Amino acid sequence: MLTKKIENICNRQVEREAYSSNLYISMASWAENSGLNGIAGWLYAQAEEEHMHMLKFVKYINERGGKSIIPAVKKPDSEFKSVEDVFTKVLKHEEFVTASINEIVALTLEEKDFNTNNFLQWFVMEQIEEEASAKAILDKIRLVGKTNMYQFDRDILSLRAPQTNTTQTTA
Ligand SMILES: [Fe+2]
Numbered sequence: 001m002l003t004k005k006i007e008n009i010c011n012r013q014v015e016r017e018a019y020s021s022n023l024y025i026s027m028a029s030w031a032e033n034s035g036l037n038g039i040a041g042w043l044y045a046q047a048e049e050e051h052m053h054m055l056k057f058v059k060y061i062n063e064r065g066g067k068s069i070i071p072a073v074k075k076p077d078s079e080f081k082s083v084e085d086v087f088t089k090v091l092k093h094e095e096f097v098t099a100s101i102n103e104i105v106a107l108t109l110e111e112k113d114f115n116t117n118n119f120l121q122w123f124v125m126e127q128i129e130e131e132a133s134a135k136a137i138l139d140k141i142r143l144v145g146k147t148n149m150y151q152f153d154r155d156i157l158s159l160r161a162p163q164t165n166t167t168q169t170t171a
């Protein structure tokens with residue numbers, strides 16, 4: 001059984017993962033409308049992963065005797081200055097999510113909730129990957145500059161790491 005504190009902070013994460021998913025759909029939509037279908041494809045795929053993260057939390061909360069609340073999600077930005085602007089924001093957002101996950105981990109230690117702590121370890125690893133891949137893409141964007149965006153857009157999907165854990169709902 002989850003304590004109320006853990007249930008609440010996990011529900012907060014449901015909202016943050018849902019927002020992540022919508023943010024990346026919004027960025028994908030901007031890219032699609034800018035003729036950047038490769039970048040749009042990368043972001044749509046990322047949005048699906050975030051949706052899967054949200055479901056992992058929903059199912060975990062319910063499985064442990066809590067009640068998962070599906071939140072209203074705030075409206076993400078819809079205008080971006082450039083592809084570099086998009087991925088700068090992706091990295092910044094992932095760093096925010098990492099801090100958010102770490103906060104839950106810290107609370108599980110305080111509350112001696114080792115089951116939730118164990119559940120969160122998948123997310124701890126996932127955040128390392130998410131930050132690394134956003135940073136790698138940002139580095140490449142800065143290398144290629146605006147003039148080579150056509151080629152970068154064509155190649156970006158090959159930078160996605162193969163997903164091995166998309167069907168599993170609890171860690
Ligand atoms: Fe996530």
Ligand SMILES: [Fe+2]
Pocket residue numbers: 020050094097130
């Ligand atoms: Fe993420």
